Amino acid sequence: MTILQQILDEKVNKVAELKMKKATLNFDLPLYSLYDALIQKDTLQIIAEIKRASPSKGIIKANVDVVKQAQQYEAAGAACISVLTDEPFFKGSYEDLRKVAQAVSIPVLCKDFILDEIQIDYARANGASVILLIVAALESERLRELYTYANQMNLAILVEVHSVEEYERAHALGAKIIGINNRNLKNFEVDLKHTQTIAKAFSNNTDQVLVSESGIKNTEDAKMVSAYGASAILVGETLMKSENVEAALQMLAVKKVREVE
Numbered sequence: 001m002t003i004l005q006q007i008l009d010e011k012v013n014k015v016a017e018l019k020m021k022k023a024t025l026n027f028d029l030p031l032y033s034l035y036d037a038l039i040q041k042d043t044l045q046i047i048a049e050i051k052r053a054s055p056s057k058g059i060i061k062a063n064v065d066v067v068k069q070a071q072q073y074e075a076a077g078a079a080c081i082s083v084l085t086d087e088p089f090f091k092g093s094y095e096d097l098r099k100v101a102q103a104v105s106i107p108v109l110c111k112d113f114i115l116d117e118i119q120i121d122y123a124r125a126n127g128a129s130v131i132l133l134i135v136a137a138l139e140s141e142r143l144r145e146l147y148t149y150a151n152q153m154n155l156a157i158l159v160e161v162h163s164v165e166e167y168e169r170a171h172a173l174g175a176k177i178i179g180i181n182n183r184n185l186k187n188f189e190v191d192l193k194h195t196q197t198i199a200k201a202f203s204n205n206t207d208q209v210l211v212s213e214s215g216i217k218n219t220e221d222a223k224m225v226s227a228y229g230a231s232a233i234l235v236g237e238t239l240m241k242s243e244n245v246e247a248a249l250q251m252l253a254v255k256k257v258r259e260v261e
């Protein structure tokens, strides 16, 4: 069984648990626009991630002070903060999401494996302005239903793809913010060339923004994915492990130069 399948199987239990709770949710925390934060910028924008652990890397920084980390990201110029809320595999929580959302004034992304509307309700109730939908994890109809639901709640949606075929499915939805995961969620292999391959399919859709996700470590990587056509990068481990978050963010915020083919 792939790791993605293991995570999704576990998530079914989590969804049942959330539904059982029948909590009253308030949707009153402010919303910030991710699209506005990413479109038409001169420098590569950064979605900085709070990631305590991951199935591929194990513990990254289990006891991080999420509020402090988020405030450093915001002060250093991050466009958005991504917070993992999956507990079994990433050691995150909705509590982390809420604490971060209440501490900053930029969009916050609820990073999870969403299968059900209730997870979108919880994301919004805990301050997310953005949710992630992973094309590889959802059948077309479910993907469309969840996309529509989140859209109706005025949330932005980062639609994650890993192949040209998945990109076509995202495009067919009318997705405006597309995440290209350089890491294969089935075997954890990372290759920044995924951004290049998929960005080629995308090059005519100028009202879409591309986010290159995973495995970005240094200025060279940032320049490379920027040249491929990314407007933004989503960075976890490199920032979590850095002693100087501000310097790390600045080294990644390169000037955008699109490669002419």
Ligand SMILES: O=P(O)(O)OC[C@@H](O)[C@@H](O)c1c[nH]c2ccccc12
Binding pocket: 049, 051, 111, 112, 113, 160, 181, 213, 214, 215, 216, 234, 235, 236, 237, 238
């Ligand atoms: O730590 P990295 O290699 O910088 O990766 C960040 C982010 O892209 C990664 O956490 C991620 C991308 N898509 C996901 C989907 C679910 C969980 C996690 C992810």
